[in-house]
Amino acid sequence: MTVEFMMPFYGSFALLRTAVESVLAQDDDDWVLTVLDDAYPDPEPGRWVQSLEDERIRYLRNTENLGVSGNFRKCADLATESLVCMIGCDDVVLPGYVRRMKCLATAHPEASYLQPGVVVISEDGSEVSPLADRVKRFYAPSRRPSVLQGPALARSLSRACWTYFPSICWRLETLRSFPFDAGLDVALDLDVQLRIADAGGALVVDDVITFHYRRHRASVSSWKADDGSRFIEERTVLDAAAARAQARGWTRAQRAARLRLSSRLSAITRLPSAVRARHARGIAALVRHALS
Structure with missing residues (x-):
């Protein structure tokens, strides 16, 4: 092996x-x-x-x-x-x-x-x-x-x-x-x-x-975390996972994927660096992800 x-x-x-x-x-x-x-x-x-x-x-x-x-x-x-x-x-x-x-x-x-x-x-x-x-x-x-x-x-x-x-x-x-x-x-x-x-x-x-x-x-x-694109990918992946979990009746897995709490909290922690860099698109993407 x-x-x-x-x-x-x-x-x-x-x-x-x-x-x-x-x-x-x-x-x-x-x-x-x-x-x-x-x-x-x-x-x-x-x-x-x-x-x-x-x-x-x-x-x-x-x-x-x-x-x-x-x-x-x-x-x-x-x-x-x-x-x-x-x-x-x-x-x-x-x-x-x-x-x-x-x-x-x-x-x-x-x-x-x-x-x-x-x-x-x-x-x-x-x-x-x-x-x-x-x-x-x-x-x-x-x-x-x-x-x-x-x-x-x-x-x-x-x-x-x-x-x-x-x-x-x-x-x-x-x-x-x-x-x-x-x-x-x-x-x-x-x-x-x-x-x-x-x-x-x-x-x-x-x-x-x-x-x-x-x-x-x-x-x-x-x-990619600072410009927000990482979180757009994560949201896409977790939305797909939630749909699959729902189809299988995996209620707790579906709920975790829909809530994506740690991912949204991570986006909040990235906001200060995006603000310092004056990255307007990044700030908007991070806020949108955190509140979604």
Whole structure:
């Protein structure tokens, strides 16, 4: 059971090196890594990856820039191994990630995907606890490891998307059955997870910390939150989830998706930065989402 790391790249060479080196440091060698370069203008990162000369590592380069979500979708299409982690090029896997994910996948054959224990780090690598991540911890299952499935999973994720997309270990058949929506840039992971829940799929949530998720202001999710477009996507995804839950008679999941309380509160917290930037459209979008 091989773990395949698919790493979309566009950005910091230094952080890419840290991410790749964290994969190389795994204490279980049963892994492969693909770095998918999204036409980054500097050729040096690609040359460095190729210079590693490790048969488990391949470097591919897009002929044109696909954007963050487009490159993630291409990574999903290129994956071939039974377990897949679409790690960000600025994140870090701890040495036990591969071993732990293989253990969980074996112990839980019913699991569609696995959420490892995660620590959030800043740009300089120090542990941090921003408001968004404190909210995630509030809504995430308190008892771990735990399994959420069907209506319970739909309700939990509709209350707040508390998972960490780049850390997730997906079964390949899950990615094949639930492709990412090409119309989404930021909420594509929430959409996939809610569709998995709708189909009766299961998520295993682990308590062992094996992943460092890097949070910084330059991320796509951060600036799309300030201009309001992230919340438009979330509202679209949650409205669709509410309709599916209603059709299935999942009353609590439907109510959570309609209320979307944490999403609306998150929009309110983004208002000050939108006001400081004098982003009129962003302010209007954030207010509209918060009050909807």
